[in-house]
Amino acid sequence: MNYIVYRIESQPDIAEILIAFLGELPFDTFEESTNGINAYIPEKLDSEEIDQQLKKWQSRFTFKFAKAVIPHQNWNELWESNFESIQVGNFCGIRADFHPTFDQVTHELIINPKMAFGTGHHATTYMMIQLMEDIEWKDKRVFDYGTGTGILAILAAKLGAHDIDAVDIEDLSYENTIENAQRNQVSGIEVYLGDLSVISKQGYDIILANINRNVILESLSALYEKLKEGGVILFSGILAADQALLLDAAEKQGFSLQKALQKGDWIALKMIKPVI
Amino acid sequence: MSKEIDGFVKLQVKGGQANPAPPVGPALGAKGLNIMEFCKRFNAKTQEMQGKVVPVVITVYKDKSFDFVIKTPPAAVQLLEAAKLKKGSSVPNRDKVGNVTWDQVKAIAENKMPDLNAFTIESAMKMVAGTARSMGLIVDGTPPWEGESASDN
Numbered sequence: 001m002n003y004i005v006y007r008i009e010s011q012p013d014i015a016e017i018l019i020a021f022l023g024e025l026p027f028d029t030f031e032e033s034t035n036g037i038n039a040y041i042p043e044k045l046d047s048e049e050i051d052q053q054l055k056k057w058q059s060r061f062t063f064k065f066a067k068a069v070i071p072h073q074n075w076n077e078l079w080e081s082n083f084e085s086i087q088v089g090n091f092c093g094i095r096a097d098f099h100p101t102f103d104q105v106t107h108e109l110i111i112n113p114k115m116a117f118g119t120g121h122h123a124t125t126y127m128m129i130q131l132m133e134d135i136e137w138k139d140k141r142v143f144d145y146g147t148g149t150g151i152l153a154i155l156a157a158k159l160g161a162h163d164i165d166a167v168d169i170e171d172l173s174y175e176n177t178i179e180n181a182q183r184n185q186v187s188g189i190e191v192y193l194g195d196l197s198v199i200s201k202q203g204y205d206i207i208l209a210n211i212n213r214n215v216i217l218e219s220l221s222a223l224y225e226k227l228k229e230g231g232v233i234l235f236s237g238i239l240a241a242d243q244a245l246l247l248d249a250a251e252k253q254g255f256s257l258q259k260a261l262q263k264g265d266w267i268a269l270k271m272i273k274p275v276i
Numbered sequence: 277m278s279k280e281i282d283g284f285v286k287l288q289v290k291g292g293q294a295n296p297a298p299p300v301g302p303a304l305g306a307k308g309l310n311i312m313e314f315c316k317r318f319n320a321k322t323q324e325m326q327g328k329v330v331p332v333v334i335t336v337y338k339d340k341s342f343d344f345v346i347k348t349p350p351a352a353v354q355l356l357e358a359a360k361l362k363k364g365s366s367v368p369n370r371d372k373v374g375n376v377t378w379d380q381v382k383a384i385a386e387n388k389m390p391d392l393n394a395f396t397i398e399s400a401m402k403m404v405a406g407t408a409r410s411m412g413l414i415v416d417g418t419p420p421w422e423g424e425s426a427s428d429n
Binding site: 001003005013014016017019020021023024028029030031032038040042060070075076077078079082083113115116117119121122124212213214237238239 | 412
């Protein structure tokens, strides 16, 4: 996705005020420059109204601005070009296509992330893979919520799941999951672009939810509806400080805790929807 | 032994909304850091400040690891937030002058004291009130020190 930078020349006190006002518009990030600030906005959210608004503010504050397009590129390329492969016990190894194959792992995944999230290096993904080891996958229906690179959906396919739906709200993740699924020669993964509302199906045996606290809290009731009775749900992307909050909300929803893992500041939970 | 520092990256990012696009992407990516790791950590740490502009200082180490510190939002951001609360509206009217109270100015001044070049809460409040006026916000009522000096006399 292309980005637009608004380069604003102003005194520091005006720059601070402009950041406050621009923060009310769809700008997401600001940085100080030598003579003011740079404000960044996704190209698809930029509009003539934003220019008009800035021109209006010029009557109240002294500043100049100019805009430029920053074409999309893989900013993470340097890290991705030399990251180390990673192993989750002997159960699973994750590598890029430039790494040699693993000697002693049961399941090998090749992930070229291209700025999507999920290589196994982060505790949240690592613990999901640890929790996936103890689950029976053969012929199961799986929903991967916030798939990122598709890493967990691809592992589910390798473990024998036959009908996997993977969704992500990011364009880059949607494209990357399709690429990585092909690279790993797995089938049975249907990839969707959007939020939870684009998934109308229900009756999943297993749900993977490696996202973040707020999205998980908002989605608990919909995820509960989508999971079969007796089904398993894995939660990750949660800080240890939020464990009690999330656990309480999930238990109120009807899920029952099976196992909790912690790695660094992060926790992951395995819960089930009890058979009533 | 402490790790050798390669440099600092100072940005202001909306809470919960860091993504690998510019300027986060080029600033961290050029140093060979895993941008996705930063975004995941930053977004989790700022989930209580969703959508609010927060300053972050990222320390990049020579071994390609990093740390970051989240600072309190700028006084102007907090003032705008306070004016919105007072109006009871979640949609700010960008052209209309808003109001804040001296209590709100004091709370913001206390919050920003470590970053302001002020020795007393009174001078910090004056600075915050000055920012408020520059923004077009009206500070309602009398400054507390004027009330105090009146009663002292």
